[in-house]
Amino acid sequence: MHRIVVFALDGVIPFELGIPARIFGAAKGPDGESLYEVITCTVDGGPIRTDADFSIAVEHGAEALAGADTVVIPATHRLGPISREGRLPEPLAEAIARIRPGTRLVSICTAAYVLAAAGLLDSRPATTHWSHAEPFQMLFPQVKVNPNVLFVDDGDVLTSAGVAAGVDLCLHIVRRDHGSETANSVARRCVVPPWRDGGQAQFIERPIPEESTATTAATRAWALERLHLPLPLAELAAHSRMSRRTFTRRFRDEMGVSPGQWLILQRLELARRLLEASDLPVDGVALRAGFGTAASLRQHLHAAIGVSPMAYRRTFRPMGPELEPAGV
Known part of the structure; x- marks a missing residue:
């Protein structure tokens, strides 16, 4: 131990x-x-x-x-x-x-x-x-x-x-x-957040949300079940029954980031779980997590934690010889 x-x-x-x-x-x-x-x-x-x-x-x-x-x-x-x-x-x-x-x-x-x-x-x-x-x-x-x-x-x-x-x-x-x-x-x-990346700023100014019965919580839960889909802002706002401007403002008030930034963070979290716990190829992980291509997943993962998808997988799941796709 x-x-x-x-x-x-x-x-x-x-x-x-x-x-x-x-x-x-x-x-x-x-x-x-x-x-x-x-x-x-x-x-x-x-x-x-x-x-x-x-x-x-x-x-x-x-x-x-x-x-x-x-x-x-x-x-x-x-x-x-x-x-x-x-x-x-x-x-x-x-x-x-x-x-x-x-x-x-x-x-x-x-x-x-x-x-x-x-x-x-x-x-x-x-x-x-x-x-x-x-x-x-x-x-x-x-x-x-x-x-x-x-x-x-x-x-x-x-x-x-x-x-x-x-x-x-x-x-x-x-x-x-x-x-x-x-x-x-x-x-x-x-009862704490499972992950805040080490590169996140020590102090993040988050305004107090306006008191309202309308929140973006239901739309966030809905989006988490559909991360493999494009999920444009207009679709998120329509699900919440708000205008895009109101939805964006309320989302930022509640979460401290824009809807697009939040989606990237959730997709990165899903991709990391899949790289650790599944045998999906990198292309499959990219599709399942909503990045579309291995190149897009590589770009976002490298920007977040400085490693490629295969290097990340090797860190958490030691494997035998495996060819890393070009550009991944």
């Missing part, structure tokens, strides 16, 4: 501390077996103050880090010399040194400071909470900071923005480890 060790630091924020246990703990295999073991440790194994009005007690000290397959460090606002000087206090540096080479490292929000101060983000892309991005970059100029994304996956080192972005990153890890069906099941259990 994959062991997740959550490394809680002084002043840890309780919400972020609870994310790994909640998300990874909800990941189950086909027979209901747990896919991850999640344990929590501190530098000395003793109680630790949180950012709230209570402390927590844990059962493990820093020695647990040596047995981790993945180490997750939640956010803290009490960084001390880390945020002022980019230097780890000696006890923390000794604890980080216990982590085996090759262990997957994950930071949530300001915990990126800890990884950076340990030299683990040198020359790597990373992110943190947008309000800390500028001072973080000034303190660690060797890190390639991207302040505009929810999370960054750089293979064995992953960093997220603040608060709910930690949920997105942990779901992404479940998806990377076990596929979209398992990640979607975890999301349903936790």
Whole structure:
């Protein structure tokens, strides 16, 4: 079983501390077996103050880090010399040194400071909470900071923005480890969106919808059953019994994106599920997901996550030799 060790630091924020246990703990295999073991440790194994009005007690000290397959460090606002000087206090540096080479490292929000101060983000892309991005970059100029994304996956080192972005990153890890069906099941259990791509902006301004009995929910549900069809805006508006202008405005108010952008996101999600869980050829996936051609699917998938359909399928479903169609 994959062991997740959550490394809680002084002043840890309780919400972020609870994310790994909640998300990874909800990941189950086909027979209901747990896919991850999640344990929590501190530098000395003793109680630790949180950012709230209570402390927590844990059962493990820093020695647990040596047995981790993945180490997750939640956010803290009490960084001390880390945020002022980019230097780890000696006890923390000794604890980080216990982590085996090759262990997957994950930071949530300001915990990126800890990884950076340990030299683990040198020359790597990373992110943190947008309000800390500028001072973080000034303190660690060797890190390639991207302040505009929810999370960054750089293979064995992953960093997220603040608060709910930690949920997105942990779901992404479940998806990377076990596929979209398992990640979607975890999301349903936790009542959170199953996927917000890491490239989505940290802050998206969404106006409050006008109070109205007319919504686009029924049309969205209808469209999800017909993603293989063209679904032009006029047809969506007609189904909702609104003018195209009213439908577009109300849709954007409710979903934060245009109908066309939303359709692309839903089609990408369907295509990813099909690439992971079916044996359909890429042309078949493109048709089923509404992209029409393999070239169109490749263009949209590459724009979203930077890989081709076959490269994505190989990541989630190791296969024998298979020829990738030209241009795919």
